[in-house]
Amino acid sequence: MTTTKLPEALQASLLQWYHAHRRKLPWREDPQPWHVMLSELMCQQTRIATVLPYYDRFLERWPTVQDFAAAPEEQVMSAWAGLGYYRRARNLHAAAKEAAARGGIPSTKAELLELPGIGPYTAGAIASIAFGEPVAAVDGNVERVLTRLHGYADNPRRAAGKRWLEARALELTGPGVAGDVTQALMELGATACSPRNPSCGACPWSEHCDAARMEDPSSLPALPARRKPVLTPMVAGVCRDDDVVFLARRAPGLFGGLWEPPCEPVSQGESPEDALRRVFRERLGRRIEVGRRVGEVRHQLTHRDLRVQVFEVTVQPTRRPPSAEGYVEQGYHGATKDLGLSRLAEKVLHLTDEAPPLWVAAAPATT
Ligand code: SF4
Incomplete structure (x- = not known):
């Protein structure tokens, strides 16, 4: 594993790449807390092209978190139908009700974690993107990018791996850039650093990346084999x-x-x-x-x-x-x-x- 990865240099090249290559997405153009919360729940395990029409329809129908919180569950499930992973709809609704009862979506990761159905990743994403809090938000994309960059060979889903990932993500962020860093990491994992065929030539970190020098960069992260359904x-x-x-x-x-x-x-x-x-x-x-x-x-x-x-x-x-x-x-x-x-x-x-x-x-x- 190389040790010459200066977080400041990594952050600078990551942000430069992000500003040049980021996809224009509605929640990025107007990252209000409700927009970010909605997009984060919808995008989990679902392609962005599938999410976009649902995102627009939800905001048209429920422009604020208070509007959504007041909706009957049946309307929520009906509007979500076809997007899959229906637990997300119930989690979103439960979190929105609690947020509305508190007077709005909380602004820190710690408070967001108190909402039902909101885990560390979603809380970190909302806090950093909507409120600029310099916290980590590690999803599958970020896990892939960081384990490859640092050549992390252990299972990153074990407790020690999670702590390690959180620390690597935290050292890249900071005041004033928290939202962009979170989104840039996700974007890199969703585009260049794909699960099977990473495009290392198009990656801002190719010179620093341990996996890029391996025979098969896609062998990381080291996850246990999936059980057959x-x-x-x-x-x-x-x-x-x-x-x-x-x-x-x-x-x-x-x-x-x-x-x-x-x-x-x-x-x-x-x-x-x-x-x-x-x-x-x-x-x-x-x-x-x-x-x-x-x-x-x-x-x-x-x-x-x-x-x-x-x-x-x-x-x-x-x-x-x-x-x-x-x-x-x-x-x-x-x-x-x-x-x-x-x-x-x-x-x-x-x-x-x-x-x-x-x-x-x-x-x-x-x-
Ligand atoms: S250089 Fe390749 S493996 Fe490394 S982070 Fe970039 S895309 Fe992923």
Whole structure:
């Protein structure tokens, strides 16, 4: 590992590169705290091109954090539908409510960490970009850039690695440049220092970087191999009645708050048809007749590979259960664009769709 990395020189070349090459993004042009908070939550694990239309729509509908805090959860989930990783929407909403109750978004990393659903990275990003506090904000991009620059060969996600990363990020920042340093580090990781094929020739740190002199710079960071997603057999039942379809809204948990044609895992030893009858009976208090199998939908989550057998069903309008588990509302719905549908639910509906205009998909999503 080389030792001639002067933080002042690294900061200067990083900022020079950032000002020459940064992408113009709406939250960078007007980095108000609410804009930064919204963009940070939306951009986690999601491509910027996917985020942009959602960001614009959210700000048009909820121009301030107070407006957003006052929105009903169902509207929030519906507006987020298609963006994936729905826990972020609930975290954003919970954090906005707390911030609004405190009179606005807090200005320091320490106070931001007190908001529900806001972790060290997001708190550091908001504090530095919106308020200029010289604090560290280490996400996957920054982790990649800094471990490569310094040739850090240990796992950076262990406690010692996190402390090391925080210290390296902190020595690069300072008063007056905190927001730019945070964004420049992220930008470098998102563009030149990509996970598989870093463009070291286009990087402001190529002369200082230990990984650039390695045979394979992409071998850093040294992360443990990812576990393969677990194959999860599931079943979904779609009941159409003219131009409406039977949908149920999920309770908190996976896809919580979103609407779907009921869709659940198949238990071991159970047939898909029996699983469907069980789900409708136990969770929705409905009897069903299972019709033809329409096909299979595949949907990949971070830890699960969902394989969903899709059936047509006829729902009997029997009773509603005294305490349905897993779902909080149910009923027949027409146009779905105002309902929050998960990307999985959209795929299931498309598979059984004979009237495409009713089921226009939302924007591309990651989940
Ligand atoms: S020189 Fe290459 S490996 Fe090093 S930080 Fe720049 S892009 Fe990443």
